[in-house]
Amino acid sequence: MTSLDILAAAVLNGLMSGAVYALIAVGLTLVYGVLHIINFAHGAILSAAMFAAYLAFQAGVDPYVAMVPLALIFFGLGYGLQRLVIGPASHGDDRNILLITLGLSIVIENLLLAVFNSDTRTVDVAYGFSTLDLGFTFLALPRAAAFGVSCLVAVLLWILLAQTDTGKAIRAVAKEKLGASLAGIDVAHIYAVTFGLGAACLAIAACLLLPTYYVHPRVGNAYVLVAFTIVVLGGMGSIPGAIAGGLFVGVVESLSGLMFGESLGQLGIFVIFILVLLIRPTGLFGAKA
Amino acid sequence: MAEALLEVKDLVAGYDGTSVLCGVSLEVEAGSIVAVLGANGVGKTTLNKVLSGIVRPQRGEVIFDGQRIDRKSPADIVAAGLVHVPEGRKLFPDLSVRENLELGSYRRGKAERARTMEQVLTVFPRLKERFAQRAGTLSGGEQQMVAIGRGMMGQPRLLILDEPSLGLAPRLVEEMFTLIGRLNEVGLTILLVEQNVMQSLELADAAHVMEHGCLVLSGTGAELAGNSELAKTYLGM
Ligand SMILES: Nc1ncnc2c1ncn2[C@@H]1O[C@H](COP(=O)(O)OP(=O)(O)OP(=O)(O)O)[C@@H](O)[C@H]1O
C-alpha cells in the first residue's frame, strides 16, 4: 500500500463513520430547528435504542431486519414522550423543556443501568468482519452498510420535509409558530412528530452501530457529544449542515487518528470545533449572523 | 333579531396574570363588517388572539356560531370557521407562495384544497405569477395578499383582519379596503382591526372604539364617522 492509498482509505473510513454521526446529528438538529430546544435526552434515547436492538438480536432478529420496526417503535415513543410528557410539563416555556429533557436522560440512563447493569456487551454477527475489496483497501461491510442506510435515510427525510404536507407543516412551524397556529396547523402534533422523527433516526443509527460497537447504558453520550459538535459546526437547525458536518467530522476524526494514533482521533474534532467557534460562531454551514 | 355569528361576552384577558382587556362584549352579525378601532397598545391584537385561541381568557365567553370556542385550540377554531389573519402577516418565509397558501387548508382534502386555491387565485391573480417564489422575498403588498389568501384557504365564515393595511402605500391601502368590501359581498363576515379610521368607518356596518382594553364607544360606521368629538377624543385626529 502506498501512503496515498492509506490516506484514501482513512478518508473513506472517515466518511463511513461520519454518515452515522450525521444521522445522529440530523435528529438533534431537526428537534432544535423546530422546537428550538437542545434535546438533552438524545444520548439516553440512543442508548435505549441500542439496547432495543441488542434485545432484538438476542431474540434472533438481525439488526438490519430490526431496523424498520424499531424506527417505527421509536417514532411512536418519541411522539408520545413529547406529546404526553415534555409538552404538557413544559407549560410552553423553553427553559422548562430543557430541564425536562435533562431529567428524562437521567431517568432513562438509570433505568437502563437498573435493568442491564453497567456491563459492556457486544453482539456477534456472521458478517461482523466481512469486507469489501476496493482494490486499494478493504472496507468493513457493516460500515459500508451504515453509510448506505444513512444516505438513504437522509434522502427519505428530505422527501418528507420537501414534499409532504406534514413536512411542509414542520418547516412552517420551525420558522413561524404563531402563523402556523393561526393557519390551523396543530403545533403540538407537529412538535411531537418532529421529536418522533429524531428518535426514529436514533433507532436506525443504533441498528447500524450494533454490529461493530459495544452496548452500555451510557454509550449514547459519546456519540451525542460528537453530534452536538456537528450540529454547531453545521449551523444549529440546519439539516444539510448536519449531514455535511457529520461527514466532515468523520473524516477529521479518521485523519487525526491516522496522524496522532487511534486513541486521539477525537482530538482533531474538538480542535476544529474550537477554531470554528472562534472564527465563525454561526457554524461552517450556518447562515451568517 | 338574527343570532349573531360571533358573540363576545365580558372578556377579560392579558399576559402573565395581568389583564389587558377589561371586560369586552361585542357581537358580529353574519354577513357584516365590524370594525374595532383604537390607538396603539390598547388591546386590539390581544382581543384577536383570544378569539383565535392563542391567548386563553381569564374571564368571559366567546361564542361562535352557537358554540363556546374560548377553550378550544387554535386549530379547532380554524376548523370551526373562524380565521385570524395576524398583524405582521406571519408568513412562512422559506416556503413558496403556493406552500403558504396550501398550509392554510392543511386539514382538508386535496380536491377541496384545489377548489379553494382556485377561488383565492381568482381574488389575487397576482399570486399566480408569484406561485413558486419564496414568501419572504415578496413585496409588502404581495405578502399581505398571501396572508389573506392563506386565511381564505381555511374556508372561514368569519375572517379577522388585524391591520391589513399596515405598511402599505396609500394606493395599496385603497385597494385593500376595496378588496375587503368585495370579500364581504361574496359572503364573508369580517372583523376588521384598523388604524385607518375614516376608511374603516366608511366600510363598516358597526364599529367599536377601544381604549385601555375597554370598548368605550360603539355605533354604526356612519354614526361614528359623523361624530367629530370622537375623532378628537379617542383617535387622536
Ligand atoms: N405577548 C405579550 N406579553 C406581554 N404583554 C403583551 C404581549 N402582547 C401584548 N402585550 C401588551 O398588551 C397590551 C396590548 O397590546 P396589543 O398588541 O393587544 O395592542 P394593539 O391594540 O394591537 O396595538 P397596536 O395597534 O400597536 O397593534 C400592550 O401594552 C402590550 O405591551
Ligand SMILES: [Mg+2]
Ligand atoms: Mg395590534
